[in-house]
Amino acid sequence: MVARIWHGFTTPENASKYEAMLKPDVLPGLDKIVGYRGSYLLRRDHGHEIEFVTLMIWESVDAIRAVAGDNYELAVVPEERRRVLSRWDERAQHYEVVQGPRK
Numbered sequence: 001m002v003a004r005i006w007h008g009f010t011t012p013e014n015a016s017k018y019e020a021m022l023k024p025d026v027l028p029g030l031d032k033i034v035g036y037r038g039s040y041l042l043r044r045d046h047g048h049e050i051e052f053v054t055l056m057i058w059e060s061v062d063a064i065r066a067v068a069g070d071n072y073e074l075a076v077v078p079e080e081r082r083r084v085l086s087r088w089d090e091r092a093q094h095y096e097v098v099q100g101p102r103k
Helices: 012-022 061-068
Strands: 002-010 036-045 050-058 085-088 093-096
Touching: 002 012, 002 061, 012 036, 012 050, 012 085, 050 061
Parallel strands: none
Antiparallel strands: 002 050, 002 085, 002 093, 036 050
16 A cells, blocks of 8 residues: 655635635545545644645555556645645655554
């Protein structure tokens, strides 16, 4: 499995609006993509800005390519979200998942 991690930042005034855009799905229709295993949305207050981290779990890099294309490390940031973000990572980071949650 592969974890895809990405960071975006908003002003405190835009944080709730941006968060609402990501619920219930980080990207619309993502749960229908073969190889998608789920995601986490993390939020942290830095005072002057709010940081959001998306962590998506995928079966493989090939599954990510099906959504993000051959240059799969490039961030996928829809235009309407760019309007409320103050800055974001241009590239996502990818990590091999070596251990998941324990029950």
